[in-house]
Amino acid sequence: MSERSGSEQDFVVLDHGTGAKLSRELVERIAEALGDVYIGQMEDSALLDVGAGRIAVTTDSFVVTPLFFGSGDIGKVSVCGTVNDLAVSGARPLYLTLGLILEAGFPMKSLLRILASIRAAALEANVKIVAGDTKVVRQGEADQIFINTTGVGVLERSPLRAQAVRPGNKIIISGNIGNHSIHLLSVREGLGFERRVESDCAPLNGMIDMLLKSLPEGTISCMRDVTRGGLCAVLHEFARASGHTLQFHKERVPVTPEAVMAADMLGIELIHLANEGCLCLFVDEAHAEQVLGLLREHPYGRNAAIIGEVTATPEPRVYMVAPDGTRTMLEELYGAELPRLC
């Protein structure tokens, strides 16, 4: 097309954000890149059948840096993060919206690569993208690309709520912790671990659905995907919600030796790091081994482990138990030194 300059083809330009013809062309390219995963009708609202009358809704903005990493990119993280937030509530993820904020000058090639990744993750998670919005800001007003995904799911079973967690519940972790953050930090800082520690970024709704279908209702009291704030933040959340002391055994937490080594060198703790494909489950004691077995049969749960339990002590605290039996009370971190990993 004669109207399109080379630069408009290759880079996002400010006029892509104006609501005029060029905006529409960008939106059409985005819809084309998403293919059949995108079912928006390009009107103001998507109209959706949700069957039952109860839905789950969650929102997340992604400011990941670096944008591209070994086993994924900001697009994959944007889909997985929101799908996982819906799935851990007991909902079946159905629909996502996609809000893009693009910095003028962002390479169109990178945008299309991210969209391809969004498409692949949406296909795996079996969700459709139903509405989108794209804004463009001037160079220096955003860092390349920010993505918001908001997810809608249906509740076909009782929701899982934090309040259901109770003394005696076993705490299960579905996979190695810290790998996502170590991988990204390594790519970002050029530390050389990135080829040995892969991000765990994955949509977990398939594994969660398998679990909930296989187990009597109530077996799993609640679960969370372990993202920002890491395992430590999740355990503190459930200590507060249950009003009881949680304890876990340090040596039972699944980790890779490479992640431990990297964390040691960086002076950080794996329990504080974000993951993008790891669940923390609170499970009825009598069924804990069964849940563990089911998780280990799934590709995303191969390294699952029972790491601890909710104790009868009615104080909202978190203790880490060392192999020699020493108990250390873990404080919730006040801030952290590792921003923008999810």
Added chain:
Amino acid sequence: MSERSGSEQDFVVLDHGTGAKLSRELVERIAEALGDVYIGQMEDSALLDVGAGRIAVTTDSFVVTPLFFGSGDIGKVSVCGTVNDLAVSGARPLYLTLGLILEAGFPMKSLLRILASIRAAALEANVKIVAGDTKVVRQGEADQIFINTTGVGVLERSPLRAQAVRPGNKIIISGNIGNHSIHLLSVREGLGFERRVESDCAPLNGMIDMLLKSLPEGTISCMRDVTRGGLCAVLHEFARASGHTLQFHKERVPVTPEAVMAADMLGIELIHLANEGCLCLFVDEAHAEQVLGLLREHPYGRNAAIIGEVTATPEPRVYMVAPDGTRTMLEELYGAELPRLC
């Protein structure tokens, strides 16, 4: 609290974005500022009753500059824009999610002012905020604050679709066009019009609900809120959707003399400018005067006017008719020179 330094109280800091305790405090302050408008349970997903099985979903990111203007701010625009997108589809807006991307150093006072404005707009629109997400990026990585709102509404009547627009439909505009953009441009560039041309930013769901309740189904073929791209973009959208030529009479388009003067001085056309509280309706010819009467009784529709019609010509074009009868074919703008007004 001794842990909080003055700076953490007064400004957003990077550690507000980490998922640790400081993050939680920020989220709690946000929830507190939103008050009863916020019904999120601070879990990963909000669980919502939607009654009927059909919902409408829309998403929008807001990168408005300036953040604060005469009759509103980015918070009000973020609620109104998404509420209006839902309402024009025929849905009743119920729930919003709120995704914040904050630049480190952003004054907490400004954040709280924006949240108060979100709260007020949500109260007026009668929607609840059900889930939120807050990310903090380093100074220079975002321009102060970006807001994503995603809206969920229920469809209690047949949805309004662009395909329903047909020859003979009258085109009605609910209010003066261009004021929002002229106001923001004036604030931004210090042009001095801002006290005489106010933004029209408003939630229109009340007015739309009143119309749809008062009229037989099918009277209104479709409608849009006239935002980015302005009236011209909306008319082109409906010319394409209906496959017919649309024409409107230049002198019938409601405008304020001040906005015309400002647009002339700036060398821009009001029909290309974004509004945040203006509807374009396509209405059955026989009921056009009735719709106009209903609109004019509503505070947000006082300046409504019938400006044109969908002709029988089966070509997707837009014509502007001058008082002397001269018809000018309007091209869709390719880009535009006025970014970041909504």
